[in-house]
Amino acid sequence: MTPAPIRFGYGTNGFANHRLADALQVIADLGYQGVALTLDHHHLDPYADGLARRVARLADRLRALGLAVVVETGARYLLDPRRKHAPTLLDDDRAKRVAFLRLAVAIGADLGAEAVSFWSGVRPAHVPPESAWRRLVAGCAQVLEGADGPPLGFEPEPGMLVDTIAGWHALRRELGAPDRFGLTLDVGHCRCNERDPVPACVAAVAPYLVNVQIDDMRRGTHEHLEFGEGEIDFPPVLRALAESGYRGLVAVELPRHSHAAPDVAARSLAFLRRAEQEALLEPVTLGSGAWEGGGS
Template sequence: MVDLAFSTNAYTRHSLPEAVRRIADHGYAGVELLGDEPHAYFPEFDNVARDDLIKALEETGLSVSNINANTATGYYDDAPPSSFFEPSIIQADDDARAWRVEYTKRAIDLAETVDAPAVCLATGRPLPGTPPEEAREYLHESLGEILDYAEPRDVDVGIEFEPELLIENTDEVLALTDEIGRDSLGVNLDVGHAAVYGEDVVKSIRRSAGSITGVHLEDIVGGRRGKHYHRIPGEGDLDFRAIFDALDDIGYDGFATLELYTYPDEPDRAAREAYDELSQYV
């Protein structure tokens, strides 16, 4: 049975404990924690912040579905354009790449502390001057170190593919997990990313059976080859009945997490309406 969770990345105008409490008010069983500013940006996430988070989780009874470590925007004082995933684990700069590996380890530490099953991670884009073949070497090297750290802590790592990143579709993420060949590495499957890449979302789910560490949900206008803008389910063209049926068919029994960071002005409305739309399927 799939449970619904909601990501705190919609609540970036609220503290992390307040975001947890608000999400609980809308009926969700789980919460995904944003591993970035303004919530858990790990160089600044101290013991006091950790204890405040644990208190909120204990008060609400929410489980943590995932630690979202896709971005680390707090790294930059003055971020360059399209820096969402930088510094990435495929950065040619050794120091920047090592910083991101250590950052991901801190996300794994938080996952262990709050009993989250997984951390999700995006590969980033190959930057000018870094050919894809070289970027893949950095990717394998980085993942090896990250997985060595995650496995003793019983935390999985899910690669989240996205158009225009080094790993941007189902074929590529499954090829990567095969190449690495470690059970702790899987797929954080964002159904909207599959749709905007032009994939059949149900087929992507079925092909990923046994490898899914977590699921991100949002609606997309246009479906296949639609515009990449996260919308509240029911406001786009995705068939959520088919999506949940496919998750059931493959025996997925983890969390499906709403990722609606596009609603920072009205996160409570987004959380409420998304739950109202999707609770019929779980």
């Protein structure tokens, strides 16, 4: 049976120099089916006045453009103008991050988002590893408790306390394996940080996927690259995604390419569609620990 077509989206953090309304229009006009919306001071600032009104207006606009949405929470200086990504769930002032994540869940619910994505953060030097882990578990539990909303997609991020799929599994077990605690998988991170080939990573986590980000990357270097500039062989990866049963968005994640966003977004979708067609013509199968025909 032919797998269902992949639903490609684009991250608004790659349109940082555009007004949100303009970014959404460009993304829709190019043919993307969704957006990964990073809440930020210039893109649906959650701390500006009139939030409920602005969220309702955005929900209407997304529907009019036919764009699905996931909510991303990785803005660099939204919570602290001096410390990148701070505070995280590991910091002394982590309550501010917990409150932000709970607000993001509420915004996601009002937008009809398919998932809300977040990560652990980098361990502060003065916080011992055991204390950082306890803080992370407690913070995730606080975000999970109480309100219903979209699934939570926790993302293993290179350089952070939880940086691998194995770390995500350990965290999920510690939390009691709650249904709403899913996985955000960045395809590039698999090449950067995981031992297994990228398609094998996708297949292994398929039951837990609630959000997927896609970009090219090189082994051991956490740099989001345009497709074809890294080391990933994408047709086997897209075949694995199509066969995984995952039907959510697969959103391009190029946060350092805003200077040429429309052109980069156009090139990215053309590349992914070609790779998807190639994937459908050349099925891949999981062998003994590696994907036959996949060089990733």
